[in-house]
Amino acid sequence: LKPTDLKDVGCADELFVHGHCYLVCPEPELTIGMSNHTDGGFLTILLQDQVGGLQVLHDNQWIDVPHFPGALMRNNADFLQASLYSLSCFENDVLDKPPDQHLDGVLTIPTAPCQSIEDMSIDTLQDQGATKDQHSLGEGANEDEGKNFSDHGWRKEAPQVAQSLLLMIISKASMIGYWQAIKVLEFLLQGLLEHVFRKGLHRNRTGQLRRSYRKNNSMSYYDRESERKAFDDTKAGVKGLVDAGLAKVPRIFIHDYLEPEENSGSNYSQISIPVIDFKGIDEDAGLRAEVIDKIKDSCEKWGFFQIVDHGIPASVMDEMTEGVRRFYEQDTEVKNQYYSRDVTKKFAYFSNFALYQEPPADWRDTVKCVMAPHPPDPEELPAVCRDIMIEYSSYLMKLGIRLFELFSEALGLKPNHLKDLDCAKGLVVSCHYYPVCPEPELTLGASNHTDSGFFTVLLKDQTGGLQILHENRWFDVTSLPGALIINIADFLQASLFLQYLISNDKFKSVNHRVLANNKDVPRISTASLFRTHFQETSRVYGPLKELISEDNPPVYRDITFKEYLTHRFKTGLDGTHPLSAFKIQI
Numbered sequence: 001l002k003p004t005d006l007k008d009v010g011c012a013d014e015l016f017v018h019g020h021c022y023l024v025c026p027e028p029e030l031t032i033g034m035s036n037h038t039d040g041g042f043l044t045i046l047l048q049d050q051v052g053g054l055q056v057l058h059d060n061q062w063i064d065v066p067h068f069p070g071a072l073m074r075n076n077a078d079f080l081q082a083s084l085y086s087l088s089c090f091e092n093d094v095l096d097k098p099p100d101q102h103l104d105g106v107l108t109i110p111t112a113p114c115q116s117i118e119d120m121s122i123d124t125l126q127d128q129g130a131t132k133d134q135h136s137l138g139e140g141a142n143e144d145e146g147k148n149f150s151d152h153g154w155r156k157e158a159p160q161v162a163q164s165l166l167l168m169i170i171s172k173a174s175m176i177g178y179w180q181a182i183k184v185l186e187f188l189l190q191g192l193l194e195h196v197f198r199k200g201l202h203r204n205r206t207g208q209l210r211r212s213y214r215k216n217n218s219m220s221y222y223d224r225e226s227e228r229k230a231f232d233d234t235k236a237g238v239k240g241l242v243d244a245g246l247a248k249v250p251r252i253f254i255h256d257y258l259e260p261e262e263n264s265g266s267n268y269s270q271i272s273i274p275v276i277d278f279k280g281i282d283e284d285a286g287l288r289a290e291v292i293d294k295i296k297d298s299c300e301k302w303g304f305f306q307i308v309d310h311g312i313p314a315s316v317m318d319e320m321t322e323g324v325r326r327f328y329e330q331d332t333e334v335k336n337q338y339y340s341r342d343v344t345k346k347f348a349y350f351s352n353f354a355l356y357q358e359p360p361a362d363w364r365d366t367v368k369c370v371m372a373p374h375p376p377d378p379e380e381l382p383a384v385c386r387d388i389m390i391e392y393s394s395y396l397m398k399l400g401i402r403l404f405e406l407f408s409e410a411l412g413l414k415p416n417h418l419k420d421l422d423c424a425k426g427l428v429v430s431c432h433y434y435p436v437c438p439e440p441e442l443t444l445g446a447s448n449h450t451d452s453g454f455f456t457v458l459l460k461d462q463t464g465g466l467q468i469l470h471e472n473r474w475f476d477v478t479s480l481p482g483a484l485i486i487n488i489a490d491f492l493q494a495s496l497f498l499q500y501l502i503s504n505d506k507f508k509s510v511n512h513r514v515l516a517n518n519k520d521v522p523r524i525s526t527a528s529l530f531r532t533h534f535q536e537t538s539r540v541y542g543p544l545k546e547l548i549s550e551d552n553p554p555v556y557r558d559i560t561f562k563e564y565l566t567h568r569f570k571t572g573l574d575g576t577h578p579l580s581a582f583k584i585q586i
């Protein structure tokens with residue numbers, strides 16, 4: 001640009017001077033002089049004394065900024081980035097930074113200057129977006145750019161588009177006044193940036209938020225919503241795709257933040273979660289005490305344990321898995337009748353409960369059945385799994401009561417304490433089918449999540465794939481044939497153990513996931529969650545009064561299952577802990 005261009009559009013017209021005074025702080029480790037922020041305006045000139053304290057976030061690390069006596073500091077502020085350089089900066093980001101800093105190319109930019117401000121909604125920008133076919137890289141594009149951005153022709157045009165945008169705003173400015181125009185610009189750019197960041201942010205394998213980068217050309221902007229709907233409308237689930245002979249994973253299932261090696265199957269250490277034997281614990285007080293200690297210990301270390309001699313016959317467990325298989329492997333037309341996203345239904349079959357939410361879809365189909373407190377009429381259940389569903393659930397209800405007693409005792413409470421709070425009343429049985437995946441490295445069977453409910457009883461086959469996040473690493477979970485896996489879920493963490501959790505990081509509702517099925521047979525599991533469903537709304541759960549003290553104040557507020565589930569359905573399995581939404585703000 002000409003030296004005077006920025007001045008001519010009024011960037012230097014206004015000046016705000018802020019004088020800050022940072023008083024000596026008696027407990028500086030508890031507060032901050034100024035929170036993490038970027039500056040408003042075009043640029044900031046900072047005159048500071050020698051006391052120090054200024055830090056900048058660089059490559060995800062806070063770095064102290066040294067002070068040079070007599071120097072003024074200058075930093076770019078939001079309007080300089082947003083108005084002028086944002087898009088080319090993004091391009092530079094992509095070229096210069098390591099992969100986890102990359103920004104994806106989901107945003108498309110209009111190629112022609114927009115006619116009016118009204119045209120400039122995000123939707124319009126998308127609709128007018130350049131596609132790879134319409135654009136070639138301009139002359140002078142170097143080889144590397146060609147390689148990296150053949151699918152992002154729009155990037156070449158970004159600086160021009162930014163300029164058109166600015167010119168349009170400036171021409172409007174003469175009519176509607178500079179500050180109104182800036183407001184419009186702010187609004188538009190905020191929308192654009194939000195859009196870019198919202199689409200671009202994903203959680204990496206340990207659940208940390210980071211920007212995704214597209215490895216796959218087909219992942220440039222596409223109409224996700226329509227593709228999800230088309231998939232949903234088939235009512236045939238992921239199994240339907242596999243049955244149709246699909247050789248590639250459709251885009252809606254691609255978890256593009258996964259590292260290439262993440263599902264190669266050999267990268268993870270195996271853990272055999274603690275085995276707890278229930279044999280004789282109702283008769284022998286010594287054995288019972290040992291089991292309670294083991295439960296406590298396993299919950300502290302892993303949040304998971306497996307139980308044997310639990311009272312559910314092997315034949316019932318096998319038949320349950322076979323019942324699930326029969327359901328999924330029956331004729332699609334019969335199965336289709338049960339396909340529904342209606343959360344009030346007691347029995348529903350669907351693929352991905354949060355299919356339409358932000359996170360990519362998982363390579364899995366699910367049947368959900370609310371078996372307690374008000375089970376469905378038997379005829380509401382499909383004939384192929386009706387009897388076993390009822391029989392397995394009645395065993396589960398008995399097992400649930402035993403477990404709630406043991407958890408109560410592990411907390412030093414009376415055995416009936418949790419049962420008396422109606423914790424054992426609700427049971428939701430989820431039966432999952434993980435079809436063989438043609439490109440397992442691109443997707444997941446179940447995304448990183450914690451479970452809803454008090455705890456989960458997991459019946460799984462020996463296909464493998466279940467992983468838990470332990471000390472920021474994923475571990476393969478192995479279990480004994482015939483064992484049931486128990487894991488602490490969110491309500492047990494929130495209601496009961498939060499005090500320990502907060503002070504010692506114990507008794508956690510642990511993050512886990514299932515890798516996409518890379519074997520040659522379908523994987524089947526049944527996860528039974530002790531909780532009520534959307535229908536039961538009145539009962540609230542929160543930190544147990546018995547465990548609260550001045551030193552151990554409550555960390556979560558009281559919530560109903562309905563409130564919790566509504567939040568969960570809105571976010572989907574995005575790797576964030578759902579409980580964080582219900583923390584008491586201090």
Ligand SMILES: O=C(O)CCC(=O)C(=O)O
Nearest residue numbers: 432451460466514525527
């Ligand atoms: O299929 C599995 O092994 C785990 C399923 C699961 O995590 C769940 O249903 O919450």
Ligand SMILES: [Fe+2]
Nearest residue numbers: 449450451512
């Ligand atoms: Fe789970």
